Amino acid sequence: MDYIRAAEILPQELIEQLQEYVDGAAVYIPKKEEEKKAWGAKTNTKTELARRNERIYTEHLAGTSIKELAREYFLAEKSIQRIVRQERSKRDVTAMEGWKDEY
Template sequence: MKYTNAKKILPEKLIMEIQQYVQGETIYIPKQEKEYNHWGSLSGGRQWIDHRNAAIRHAFKTKSNIEQLAKDYFLSIETIKKIVYSRNK
């Protein structure tokens, strides 16, 4: 997180207004919701997990058992159950 001195970017009138609520403390101003990226959207991590989960579902439908899938994908049995029994996207 980057810190910026308010005097460098905000008008004096706005600083005076903010000082009525907080003085000498660090405050966090979040991005607007439209600016947020979903987890993994930039790195490709979300796509990788979606692809892996689809492969697990396919293997389960073609007669692989949950215990073997857990070993093959290095995941817990509970995680495999969540993947194969959840609704597909």
């Protein structure tokens, strides 16, 4: 977040109106809704985390213990358990949708 001097970009009348509400205080002006980006939209972080979680689930199915996965991925065991549970749930929903379409 950058700070910009109001006097450099705003008309004096607007500055005076703002001073009636927040004289001398810093004010945060949020971006317009249409300019806001979803978390991870600027980077591949969301995709990378999804891939990592899929790998964790696959390794767990192949027999790697929660404890080993936690050590390997530098995560708490509870985090690994949550990831495994979420990945299993995703696959269960996908499987049920496919089953529903067959009938």
